[in-house]
Every structure is written in structure tokens, then in C-alpha cells.
Amino acid sequence: METRTNRQQKALETKNKLIDAALRTFSRKGFKESTTKDIAKEAGVTDGLIYHYFQSKEDLLWAIFDKYTLLHSLEETVSRLDSNQPLEHNLTIYFQSLFRSLDESQDLIVMCFGEAQRNDDIRRKIQEIIGRGAELLVTFLEPKVRIGRRELSIAVRNLQTAMVFHFLTVDRFMEGGKARQEYIEISVRQLLKIIAE
Amino acid sequence: METRTNRQQKALETKNKLIDAALRTFSRKGFKESTTKDIAKEAGVTDGLIYHYFQSKEDLLWAIFDKYTLLHSLEETVSRLDSNQPLEHNLTIYFQSLFRSLDESQDLIVMCFGEAQRNDDIRRKIQEIIGRGAELLVTFLEPKVRIGRRELSIAVRNLQTAMVFHFLTVDRFMEGGKARQEYIEISVRQLLKIIAE
Amino acid sequence: METRTNRQQKALETKNKLIDAALRTFSRKGFKESTTKDIAKEAGVTDGLIYHYFQSKEDLLWAIFDKYTLLHSLEETVSRLDSNQPLEHNLTIYFQSLFRSLDESQDLIVMCFGEAQRNDDIRRKIQEIIGRGAELLVTFLEPKVRIGRRELSIAVRNLQTAMVFHFLTVDRFMEGGKARQEYIEISVRQLLKIIAE
Amino acid sequence: METRTNRQQKALETKNKLIDAALRTFSRKGFKESTTKDIAKEAGVTDGLIYHYFQSKEDLLWAIFDKYTLLHSLEETVSRLDSNQPLEHNLTIYFQSLFRSLDESQDLIVMCFGEAQRNDDIRRKIQEIIGRGAELLVTFLEPKVRIGRRELSIAVRNLQTAMVFHFLTVDRFMEGGKARQEYIEISVRQLLKIIAE
DNA sequence: GATGAATGAGGCTTCATTCAT
DNA sequence: GATGAATGAAGCCTCATTCAT
Numbered sequence: 084m085e086t087r088t089n090r091q092q093k094a095l096e097t098k099n100k101l102i103d104a105a106l107r108t109f110s111r112k113g114f115k116e117s118t119t120k121d122i123a124k125e126a127g128v129t130d131g132l133i134y135h136y137f138q139s140k141e142d143l144l145w146a147i148f149d150k151y152t153l154l155h156s157l158e159e160t161v162s163r164l165d166s167n168q169p170l171e172h173n174l175t176i177y178f179q180s181l182f183r184s185l186d187e188s189q190d191l192i193v194m195c196f197g198e199a200q201r202n203d204d205i206r207r208k209i210q211e212i213i214g215r216g217a218e219l220l221v222t223f224l225e226p227k228v229r230i231g232r233r234e235l236s237i238a239v240r241n242l243q244t245a246m247v248f249h250f251l252t253v254d255r256f257m258e259g260g261k262a263r264q265e266y267i268e269i270s271v272r273q274l275l276k277i278i279a280e
Numbered sequence: 281m282e283t284r285t286n287r288q289q290k291a292l293e294t295k296n297k298l299i300d301a302a303l304r305t306f307s308r309k310g311f312k313e314s315t316t317k318d319i320a321k322e323a324g325v326t327d328g329l330i331y332h333y334f335q336s337k338e339d340l341l342w343a344i345f346d347k348y349t350l351l352h353s354l355e356e357t358v359s360r361l362d363s364n365q366p367l368e369h370n371l372t373i374y375f376q377s378l379f380r381s382l383d384e385s386q387d388l389i390v391m392c393f394g395e396a397q398r399n400d401d402i403r404r405k406i407q408e409i410i411g412r413g414a415e416l417l418v419t420f421l422e423p424k425v426r427i428g429r430r431e432l433s434i435a436v437r438n439l440q441t442a443m444v445f446h447f448l449t450v451d452r453f454m455e456g457g458k459a460r461q462e463y464i465e466i467s468v469r470q471l472l473k474i475i476a477e
Numbered sequence: 478m479e480t481r482t483n484r485q486q487k488a489l490e491t492k493n494k495l496i497d498a499a500l501r502t503f504s505r506k507g508f509k510e511s512t513t514k515d516i517a518k519e520a521g522v523t524d525g526l527i528y529h530y531f532q533s534k535e536d537l538l539w540a541i542f543d544k545y546t547l548l549h550s551l552e553e554t555v556s557r558l559d560s561n562q563p564l565e566h567n568l569t570i571y572f573q574s575l576f577r578s579l580d581e582s583q584d585l586i587v588m589c590f591g592e593a594q595r596n597d598d599i600r601r602k603i604q605e606i607i608g609r610g611a612e613l614l615v616t617f618l619e620p621k622v623r624i625g626r627r628e629l630s631i632a633v634r635n636l637q638t639a640m641v642f643h644f645l646t647v648d649r650f651m652e653g654g655k656a657r658q659e660y661i662e663i664s665v666r667q668l669l670k671i672i673a674e
Numbered sequence: 675m676e677t678r679t680n681r682q683q684k685a686l687e688t689k690n691k692l693i694d695a696a697l698r699t700f701s702r703k704g705f706k707e708s709t710t711k712d713i714a715k716e717a718g719v720t721d722g723l724i725y726h727y728f729q730s731k732e733d734l735l736w737a738i739f740d741k742y743t744l745l746h747s748l749e750e751t752v753s754r755l756d757s758n759q760p761l762e763h764n765l766t767i768y769f770q771s772l773f774r775s776l777d778e779s780q781d782l783i784v785m786c787f788g789e790a791q792r793n794d795d796i797r798r799k800i801q802e803i804i805g806r807g808a809e810l811l812v813t814f815l816e817p818k819v820r821i822g823r824r825e826l827s828i829a830v831r832n833l834q835t836a837m838v839f840h841f842l843t844v845d846r847f848m849e850g851g852k853a854r855q856e857y858i859e860i861s862v863r864q865l866l867k868i869i870a871e
Numbered sequence: 872g873a874t875g876a877a878t879g880a881g882g883c884t885t886c887a888t889t890c891a892t
Numbered sequence: 893g894a895t896g897a898a899t900g901a902a903g904c905c906t907c908a909t910t911c912a913t
Binding site (some may be wrong): 090093128130131 | 875876877
């Protein structure tokens, strides 16, 4: 019994190693440019084993999405925002959390951006990344601001998009969090100007 | 002599046909997924001819950049902004021009976003897309607003990034310009709240 | 001790299950096209077990021949023919028995025909199918007919070949035995015309 | 113009070389066991070229059937039979022609027998081989014999089947035509006993 | 005895690139 | 300049076989 469990455990680990290796490889080189040999090597196993666990290279891609839920900590963050605190404080917390989520899902998001152009399923994933967080925040902000939901939605969505893009092209290549913190503070203050009465 | 010139003319046309065909193909399917056969077919020539004009498939990629300067009409637009007009008017004109530039360079931009992940030169191209326009506008706006250049730069850059992304993921899939116009108007008004005294 | 015997019994059953599964699979898909996974699945065991009982996939093929002797009931049939009965009666009994033998060995024969081209050992098996029965019958008939053994042998062999082929390409795809019976009757009468004085 | 024709000519030859090489390889080793490398090597070209001319390995199989019509000389032979000559003479001529046709199509027929089990299209081809010739001969014989068409058809079909099988398993492995000639003579005489009044 | 994870050679196919015509 | 036949490396995937448990 113990033995059985151990073997299954090991197999599960191998499968996960493959998924993670695939994610790293895909995010570094893109899906098409990543060879199954690359992935196997990155996972420390042989070529053929991929096909013991997955039907195809593409199957490995979907396995990545099954395993990783994007920005899953964001909902939690929003649920813990304190309405008694000033807006500026809450927004800062939210966007800091967004950046931390981006840090965590970095590989996945980079890969998604690379593949979105060619793959509609992935394009939808990206829209989800931007959209989900935005909706959460909009719902939280709506009763607290004067502007209509449509305007609010555009303001939040625009800023969030810009932030994800900023993360992808600037932030993730920089050391230290000071620049990030400054960027967040300025952005939050600008958002406040838009939405505050 | 005349014949020679004609031939050269024809050759130039063929070369251009190949560059344009490559751009369309790359933007539709991505660089790796586009085969030289695809490109030749799209250009209406035979396989091997590509290698008469270009050293390699990658060479074709760089030829695209040599031929097309991104957003080249944007500078002209900024230079024609009228300082006597209200800011809202000028900003609207600017962003309308930005969207028209995106329309024109659609294939190129889509391709750049698709390939940026794998290719640092292309990544730089994208930063250029976002950055150049932003700098022009910042320079125009700076003497007219109260906030510092740093804040102004972030505001403009954030909005411009969001707009390019909006174009890529939403706008270009929609018919009719009403939604676009509304999106621009709202965004301009929000920018004004940030930068106006 | 008992347990041991039970285990041996169980092992033998598993081995037989594998042989039969292999036969079915080979006859359905051919040797090369049948994977060890196919066979294991058909036998209801796991992949690796095949190699506990057999050295290789090809070894399984030979095990099939070791287990099944083709047309083994034919000798018995011939030994029970009654010389006092008319030839027509005896021939009919013989060929009916041949078809029943073919029914029984259907999978094996189909497989042999499929693999004969690539494998000399199997080719010999087929010759045996046709030849053995023919010799038995020729020996039984020889003293009862006028024509020489050479002619008799050709006549019997030709008909038997035709019958095996008829079975493979026509008979085995048909429901009901009426057509078969008619085919046998006509063929027997024609054989009689050849061999009868 | 000349040049063009020469190149096209050469290309056609290469394509034919590939078809013939495939036929030889398939008939020797079977379809599945023949690798594209085998075929290319047999044709004296490189691997990839196969896919310049054919869509797939299977496509090559159908190209073989497009190129070669089985037993096409048989119809001609039947049309030239002389009703004024004795039956024995005509039958001998017919079956000699059959064997010559088998000689010519040897590779193709061997391949067909090898693949028939797995491939319905090929199974049909084989039935055609046996059936076509038989029908031609039956139509020629019908007005000249006493027995009904059903009996006649079975007699002819049985013999022809036996002959094709004899060719495949015995005749083609033997040197010299004497044994063949004797086999034909005996078989013809036996057929005459069946169908002659 | 039985399992199924792991290996690695090899097959079919694609495709950038070369080159004779 | 233009063609397209030819090359050969490399990719995805299959599968017989081994082996630790």
C-alpha cells in the first residue's frame, strides 16, 4: 500500500515537473519554438516520457492552464479591502497585490502574451487576466465614487492594462521595488483624480 | 538601357511584394509558423526566389522593419497641433491620429506583439511604438500643464499603452468607429482630469 | 503447496490469455500494427507483463503457433471416412470438415495470410495448411480413382486452395450456411468429374 | 523551352522512380514495414523528396495503383481467342496469358496480398484481380459448354484462384517454365472434364 | 506475479536553404 | 531574374523493451 502510494506520488511529481518545465520553456521561447526535447531536458527526463503523461505537446499547454489559475490571490485581496480606510490606501494595496500576482505568474503571463496572437483560447485567457481583476475593483469602487460605472470601468481597465504591460516590458527587468512603488503611487494618485469627486 | 531600368523596376516590385507578403503572413501566423512557401505563395512567386532577394527568412523580417517606420504620421500630427485650441481638442486629435496609425500599421504591430517575447530587437521596436508617440505628446503638453514631467510622462504613457492594447484586443475586432470615438472621448476627459490644473 | 499450484495455474491462464489476445490482435491489425499495449489491453493486463512471459513481441507470435495446430481435426475426419460410402458422400464430409476447421482457426489463418509475405516461417505455415489436408485426402482417394497421383494431387490441391481463399474472401463475411453448402456441393461434383472413372 | 521540357521530364522520371521504388519496397517488406527512408534509398534520392511529389507515404500507395492497371493484357487475350479452335487450345492460351500477366504484375500482386487483410481498398483490388479475368473467360465459354453459368462460374473462379495462389506460393520461386507448362496443361484438362459435355 | 514509469531508437513529416537550368 | 527539384537537419510522436517497486 505504502509502496503504491509512493510510486504514484513520484509519478505525480514527474508530471508536475513536466508541466513546470513546459511553462518555463514556453515562456522563454514560445510554444512553437520549444521542442519536446527542450522540455524533457528541462524536466530532467527523456523525450518519450512526455507522451506517457500527455497526449501531445499542445495537451501540455492546456495542462499548464489547468494547474495554474491566474491571479487567484487577487480576489482574496479585494475581499479584504477595508471600506473604512481612504481610497488611496485601498487602491495602493490592490495594485501592490496585482504586481505580486504578476510576479508569481510571470512565466505564464509572458507565455500568454507571446501566444495570444495565434491562439484564440489563449487570447481569451489574457482578456480574463485583465478583465477579472478590473471587474472586482470596479465593483468595490462603484458605490464610493461619483462617476458612472462605464467611465469607472474604462479608467480602471486602462490603468490595469497599462500596469500589466508596464510589468511585462519594464518592471520585471528591474531590480529593487522602489521604482515599482513610485510607479504605483503616482498611478494611484492619477486614478484618484479621475474617480474622486 | 531602358530594358535594364525596367527590369530593375520589376525586381524592386518583386522585392516589395515579398516584403509585404511576409509582413501579412508573419502577422497572421507568427514568424516561426510562417513557411517560406507560405510567403512565396502569398507574393505570387515561387519558393526559391526569396533567396535571390534575401539571405534568409529572418532577413525578410528585418527588411520589413527597414521598409516600414512605425507610426510615422504621428510626428506630423503633433507638429500640426494648434496651441490656441483647447487641450481637449488637441488630445482628441492626437489620439484619433494614433488609432489611424495603428490601423495602418496593424499587421506590423500585431506581428511585433507576437514576436516580442522571443526577440529583443522586436521588443525594442514595441517600446519604440509606445515611447516615441508618448514623448512627442509629453513635450507638447509640458508647458501647458501644472504637473511635473515625470507625472505627465507616466500619465501619457499609461494611457497610450492602454490604448494600443485596447486596439489589439478589442478595437480591431469591431466594426464601425462609434465605440472607438466614445472610448477616445472618455479617455481624453480622464487624462484631462489628471493633467489639468 | 496448494497455493503454489494455484499460482502456477493462474500464471498459465494469464499466459494463455496473452496468447489469445495476441492472436486476435494480430489477425485484426497485423503484426507490425499491433502494439504490445494493444495486446495487453485486449488481455486485460498491464503493459510490462508480456515481458514476464515472453521474450519479445515476436516470441508471442511463435507462441501462437506452438499453441494452435492448424486444422488438427482434419486428420481425425479423414481417419473416419467410410470407404463403403460413395465418394461424393466422403468428399462432402471432408470439405465440410475443412470449412469447420477454417471457422475454428479463422483468426490464425487470417493472420498467417497477412504476414506470409514478410515472414518465411509463416509462409511455410500456410503451405502446410493447404498441403497437409490435401495429402491426407489424396492418400485416401488414390486407390479409389483411375487418374495418377500427380493429377489427383493437383486436382485436390487446386480445389482446396480455392476453398481456403473462398473462405477468406467470401464465406467468412456471409451469414448462414446455405451458400457454403451449395458451394461445397457444386465443387464436390466438379471434383468427381475430374477424378471419377 | 527545351530546357523546360527537359527539367519537367527529369522530374517525371524521378516521380516514377519513386513509385517503382515504393512498389518494390512495399511488395518486399509490406507497407508498414517499409520506411520512407527505405523507399528513398531504393529510388536513389533523399528522404524529403518523397514529400515534394506525394502528400504522404499512403499517397504513394495509391499512386502505385494509379500507375499500374492489373492484368490489363488479359482482356486483349480473351478478345483474340479463336472460337474455331478447340476449347483446350483456347484455355491453354488464356491461362498462359494469365501467368504472364502475373509475372508482369508480380510485385503489385504480392503487395496486394500482403496488405489486403488490413486495407479494404486493397482487398477490393484483389477481388478484382481474381474476378475480372474469371468473368471474361466465363462469358467466352458459356455458349460453348453444357453446364449452367453458376456452375461454370464456380469452376473457372476456383481454378483461377488456385492458379493465382499457386503462382504466389510455388511458381514464382521456381526457375524455368516447364513445371508451369505442365501445371497449366493438367489444370486445363481437368477443367475440360468439368465443363465439356 | 504484476504494475506502469521510464528509456531511447526510429518513423513520418516539415521546411529553410541550395542550385542547376 | 525566375523556377522548382533536391537536400538534410530537426521536430513530433510511437512503441518495444527494461526495471524498480
